[in-house]
Amino acid sequence: MTMTNAVTFRGVSRHFGPVRAVDAVDMEIREGEFFAMLGPSGSGKTTSLRLIAGFEQPTAGHIEIFGETAEGVPPYRRNVNTVFQNYALFPHLNVRDNVAFGLRVKGVPKAERMRAADEALALVELAGLGDRRAGMLSGGQRQRVALARALVNKPRVLLLDEPLGALDLKLREQMQEELRKLQRALGITFVFVTHDQDEALSMSDRVAVFAEGRIRQIGTPEEIYRRPATRFVADFVGSSNVIPADFAGAGPADRWASLRPEDIRPDPAGRNATITSRAFLGRVVRLGLHLEGQDLTAILPAADTIPMPGESLSIGWDTARVHVMEPDA
Template sequence: MTIAVSFTAVSRHFGSVKAVDRVDLEIGEGEFFAMLGPSGSGKTTCLRLIAGFEQPTAGHIEIFGETVEGVPPYRRNVNTVFQDYALFPHLTIVDNVAYGLMVRGIAKAERYRMAEEALALVELPGFGNRRPSQLSGGQRQRVALARALVNKPKVLLLDEPLGALDLKLREQMQEEIKSLQKALGITFVFVTHDQGEALSMADRIAVFNQGRIMQVGSPEEIYRQPSSRFVADFVGASNVLPPDFTGAGRWASLRPEAIRFTKSGGRPARVVSHSFLGGQTRVALDAGGQRLHMLLPSADSRPDDGSDVQIAWSDGDLHLMDDGK
């Protein structure tokens, strides 16, 4: 596998703030890579380091094997879809999309043809003569995508591109971006704070916290085998259990759907409350002072709030974590 982007011990400090702190990272060519983390965790700074808007305080970055230290953004074969889209308000849509081609000196007829192609790719054919202000949020998002993709970047960077869209549109764009990436085979680096988005779209996920990468892995790994309490807390709705509860001497995570009711031999617990989520119902439990929640199919019968029950799970579902952080 060719390495598209590699970070070696990269740090970026702003004064005394370590926005990115000794990050090692390898993103493969054609990969859909998500950087997931709470705000201020360093994921956007990492994206800006790849784009060239930031320079590392220490460490080494390569894009397709070439060192990019000191290379300005306009000489990197990398394009960005900005969080606020950053469409040029004084240009028409087609001039927005053709901008990258224009500054490279491609003739007008040719760049308009390519821009129209790119607009067709994001399902906005014939929108070229409008202005950004005449478009809806979802349409602007597509224009921003077309404007980046028309330059045929080797890596496409997406900075929380779906944050401004409403839920339904967001889900639709998730699917479209995913299939666009599959069709084009371009490396996508996607920054988000939404774990559902990262899990559903990415081939691999890096979970960021306080400038450091906590875990890198496939969505399955991140979800099923979180390496730390932070990842378990942030990524899943997992139950994070202390060592004295598990009896295994280590912190553990337990997915809510792995817990079931049992008639006998289980751990005693009391049903605290329940919330209806549609297809599933979440039940909050108190097991000897430890809060737990479980997910039940809503069609199943459910004990009343306040009743005493016994719960169980198979040992394989209890995932022991490396550290207690």
């Protein structure tokens, strides 16, 4: 099977006056994948999403959706649907009419679109709530209505703009799992914007990390986690020790390296570090260490022999496990 690209960006920029919201972005989103755009606020991920939806036009560059140019194609003629951040349900319509709106606009006969809307509501486990007003629903339910309203149109790409941001933690985790299941079952390309690195890493097939309008790295969650391309990515994705490469014993002094906490181990022949904190997490212990002016985090298998804060511990690591990163642009 040849891989088709659902969305292609070639040198796409979107500038608002002097602000470069999106700056010369290249990316290829493959058909049927769950693609996350991850970054802090103002990094250009939402603008990129709006460029795909058609709410923004690129200042420069070229966008293709399934091989066809998106230039000058307004949102209402793109086979792409969006789940908005605050759901943007129509307040004057009931749930079923909200879901059926897209079909009504396309001129689908009433009986047929009502049936399709009820099916879509059943898909997101809201069967029987069709007659409610949107305002009468809880946050989680609104989220599902927004999802059904987009999916009922059978889009080839579904865009999700921080769809879980407004939900509480428990509901979030539940929806993360359901979104993933839904995406696998429907085989639709999902493009998901989030600022939550755990969410991006746990849900997606591939992740693009955005900063200041540019993509810093595109890769599978494992690649992003294990081999962050730049210091920014390592910092943002978190849970790695970011240290100078020469300090790690693995590269030149002008580069940064990432060293994962679980790769640090006690080593009698190693360097002497002072323990600054110690947290017992069941099977492992998380240690804060101070080593020759650098703060490090280490995760060690829980054992009686791990010293207490204030005491010293001789540590080392396999320099082959150290990942030297490219300089930030």
